[in-house]
Amino acid sequence: xxxxxxxxxxxxxxxxxxxxxxxxxxxxxKVGIAVALLIGLGEMSYTLIRExxxxxxxxxxxxxxxxxxxxxxLLENEIxxxxxxxxxxxxxxxxxxxxxxxxxxxxxxxxRKYMKGIEMNQAQEKLFKRNLRNLFYIxxxxxxxxxxxxxxxxxxxxxxxxxxLFYILFILYFGFEYFKNRNSIPKHxxxxxGPNYELEEWLPVVEENGRIIGKAPRSLCHxxxxxxxxxxxxxxxxxxxxxxLQKRPDDKLVxxxxxxxxxxxxxxxxxDLETALRREAFEEIGLExxxxxxxxxxxWDTDIESExxxxxxxxxxxxxxxxxxxxxxxxxxxxxxxxxxxxxGVFTPNFEHEYxxxxxxxxx
Numbered sequence: 001x002x003x004x005x006x007x008x009x010x011x012x013x014x015x016x017x018x019x020x021x022x023x024x025x026x027x028x029x030k031v032g033i034a035v036a037l038l039i040g041l042g043e044m045s046y047t048l049i050r051e052x053x054x055x056x057x058x059x060x061x062x063x064x065x066x067x068x069x070x071x072x073x074l075l076e077n078e079i080x081x082x083x084x085x086x087x088x089x090x091x092x093x094x095x096x097x098x099x100x101x102x103x104x105x106x107x108x109x110x111x112r113k114y115m116k117g118i119e120m121n122q123a124q125e126k127l128f129k130r131n132l133r134n135l136f137y138i139x140x141x142x143x144x145x146x147x148x149x150x151x152x153x154x155x156x157x158x159x160x161x162x163x164x165l166f167y168i169l170f171i172l173y174f175g176f177e178y179f180k181n182r183n184s185i186p187k188h189x190x191x192x193x194g195p196n197y198e199l200e201e202w203l204p205v206v207e208e209n210g211r212i213i214g215k216a217p218r219s220l221c222h223x224x225x226x227x228x229x230x231x232x233x234x235x236x237x238x239x240x241x242x243x244x245l246q247k248r249p250d251d252k253l254v255x256x257x258x259x260x261x262x263x264x265x266x267x268x269x270x271x272d273l274e275t276a277l278r279r280e281a282f283e284e285i286g287l288e289x290x291x292x293x294x295x296x297x298x299x300w301d302t303d304i305e306s307e308x309x310x311x312x313x314x315x316x317x318x319x320x321x322x323x324x325x326x327x328x329x330x331x332x333x334x335x336x337x338x339x340x341x342x343x344x345g346v347f348t349p350n351f352e353h354e355y356x357x358x359x360x361x362x363x364x
Contacts, residue, residue, distance in 0.1 A: 082150035085162040089143040096136040100129060131177065138169055202269040203229040206308055208299055215269040222253075226306045228299070232277045233311040234263035234292060235358060236285070236320065242332035243358075244317065245351070246284065249328045254304065255348040259333075261311075263287070264350075273310055285330060286321030290314050295361060300350055311354060313363055335359075 040059075048054055142165065149158040203221055205214040206228055221227045236244040244262040248255055265280035267273065273294075281287040292312040300307045322330050342352055 078155075079150060082158055082162075083147070085166075086143050086146040086150065089139055089146065093136065093139045093143055096132055096139060100133045100136050134173065138173060142166060142169060201266070203266055204269045206230055208308065210297070210308065218266065222305050224304050226301070228306045228308055230267045230273075230308045230310060232263070232265060232267060232273060232280060233261045233309055233354065234277060234281055235311065235313045235354075235363075236262040236287070236317050237313060237315055237363070238317045238332055239315075240332075240334070242334045243338070243355075244285070244320065244330060244332050245347075246322075246327045247329040248348070249326065254302075255350075257328075258348045259346055260348045260351050261354060262330075277312060284324050284327050286323050287314075287316065287319060289319070290316035295357070295363075298357070300353070302349075309350075309354075311357070313358070 044054065044059055142161075145165070146158070146162045149161045153161070200217040200219055202215045202217055204212045205216050206212050208228065210230070216227050216229070221229050238244070245259040246262060247259050248257060250257045263277075263281045263284050265276065265284070267276040271279075277292060278288075278290075281290065292314040295311050295313055297308060297310045300309050317332075320330070338347075338355060341347065342355070347355075
């Protein structure tokens with residue numbers, strides 16, 4: 001999860017505070033401040049040398065530690081120092097709040113900057129934002145507890161609340177999320193590692209509303225396990241309203257030698273609908289730079305697989321070029337020609353079902 005990765009990057013910024021708490025307990029505030037300052041400077045030097053960047057969160061944490069503890073020493077009132085973790089969390093809470101409740105996603109920008117190469121599809125983006133919202137409320141509640149403990153509780157209670165409790169809350173939350181998501185995926189979708197699976201294409205495992213709940217190798221999705229996975233279909237029509245159909249090769253495992261939808265294929269794990277649609281259109285009929293209109297989605301179950309089908313229509317038929325071994329033949333069929341052959345085993349059952357959907361929408 002991206003939230004866990006981001007938290008992993010932010011937590012080192014709290015190390016100077018925890019070091020101060022321990023050092024202060026044994027050697028007093030001044031020694032604690034000095035030790036924490038050295039730790040903070042050491043962390044910044046490490047990231048600067050190892051990663052060629054300045055860890056601004058550690059810098060902010062260390063600077064606030066020095067400033068507030070300095071004020072506390074000068075005024076002989078430790079309340080200023082005690083409020084330091086709450087001020088840090090207020091900043092974090094503000095960043096989370098802006099990211100969740102406005103169009104400016106600061107956390108999203110940070111993850112893209114520091115974790116390059118990680119992309120999320122629409123369902124993962126939605127889950128990411130939901131977790132950010134939950135984290136916002138957790139940090140908000142914890143910040144309030146730190147403020148309360150600074151004024152009304154013992155130093156030991158404040159040390160636990162501002163330090164250990166912060167980690168405990170996040171560990172509990174991410175642990176709950178992990179087991180909840182793990183338990184929402186059937187066992188065979190999790191324990192499917194093996195030398196053969198590693199070499200396969202992996203497909204997203206989805207619920208009927210399209211929410212991604214896991215992934216599975218392609219062969220496992222085609223073994224009758226009823227693992228619901230998404231596919232894309234494209235119907236290409238010409239100016240006369242005739243529909244392009246492709247003939248499946250005779251050696252196909254599923255529905256060999258039958259006429260099928262213009263374009264059809266799986267969505268790979270991590271791939272979005274549009275990318276999959278354009279990839280499959282080029283691979284099967286050589287179609288590029290086309291426009292397509294989404295018509296909806298439905299569940300399609302057979303003896304060997306369960307698919308969540310997203311189907312589209314396009315009228316860009318001029319640049320079709322059959323160049324794939326996956327397509328034996330392609331030609332345009334008029335609605336009248338299709339009607340005469342329905343139920344005779346000429347077409348795949350999936351196409352016949354989808355053709356009725358097109359008729360109901362008065363397409364073709």
